[in-house]
Amino acid sequence: FKHFLLNVLLGSADKDCQPCSVVNMAAAGGVVRTGLACASRRYLNSRLLCTRAGTRLCNHQVAPQIDRAMGFRPAPLTLLSEDEMMMKETVSKFASEKIAPLVSKMDAESNIDESFMAVEIEEKYGGCGSTFFVANLVVEELAKVDASVSVMCDIQNTLVNTLFRKLGTEEQKNMYLPKLATEYTGSFCLSEAESGSDAFSMKTTAIKDGSNFVINGSKMWISSAPHSGVFLVMANANPAVGYKGITCFLVDAGTPGLSIGKKEDKLGLRASNTCTVPEENILGQFGQGYKYAIEMLNEGRIGIGAQMVGLAQGCLDATVPYILQRKQFGKRLFDFQAMQHAVAYLATEIEAARLLVYNSARLKEAGQPFIKQAAMAKLYSSEVATRVTSKCIELMGGVGFTKDYPVEKFYRDCKIGTIYEGTSHIQLNTIAKLIEKDYNCTM
Incomplete structure (x- = not known):
């Protein structure tokens, strides 16, 4: 069977043999992933499309080193490489020892502790030179302790640094890049007062003035x-052509005309005055800003998913020890079956969300x-975080509503997950469009 399947993948099988028949044979043998789907996260060039009409090969290509792929079994999504595990443990230790003691103070003062801001930046620029998947592991681990630090890390790695790495001269x-790795953070500036989910209807303009x-x-x-x-400011440099005029400009802090809103207003950058930047401060190509924004947000949604998974896990980790020790009516809270079932359900939801996030990260990393x-991961993990944090407060009772325990902060922090980088409804729109496209492929 392997010889026959290899011939199909190489295009040398009998002409009467259709890919669908091979899929069915593989399914009967229980080796669909080992065969046409190539089993490994490294060999995903040939894809299986599963619909109500059946399973068929879509986007058939020859995988590299196919002889190795044929005998390879896929590793569990949560099985980490040595490098991935080392980074996960390092971040976990740092978060518990360095960030956790400062969480209450940072939350009260709206401050953050900058760290792990250059996961994917190449070593020659002062970064770690690691992978997209590892960047999301970092976000997840940080979110178990403090969501504010994790989102800063997420934006820096998946949006700002990536744009420079992919598009920068x-x-x-x-x-x-060296400064982003060691000195300061960057900000991705897309949303406006009148253009949230409809981001490309922005009003910010960039008018040409000589070489500026x-x-x-x-x-x-x-x-x-x-x-x-x-x-990284998205502005429309040619409003006459609509969103196709959107361009990404680099605006340095301290540029005349650039002002920052009050922190407590949660408004961030408010460039209410005009500011002038030279033409060489365009990042990427003129008029391609909307494409860059879409690409980065698609990647960034995986990071938000990782953040929400970490947040939910951190909340559960803070809750379970309490209900294991707290006694009512002569026994531990955890001894009540209702409590056991609630915890089991929450843990199951978190693990399901984690698998969605890890899968989308692996797919992105594999090209x-x-x-x-990514949309599914962001949608589900943010909804799970909302349910988990709310339920954990209920499980802990009155103390869960106080600042003496971290659960109430997890509850406050999670809500933004269903809003930023695309609301839950935007994710549903994206998922529905792609499902329609998948089904149309089979008709």
């Missing part, structure tokens, strides 16, 4: 703005289509 990389652009407008909900050294999976 050598001069821009040399100028900004004059940017005029305001941005809202800009994370890390008070700590940022550079702002495979991941947008639908």
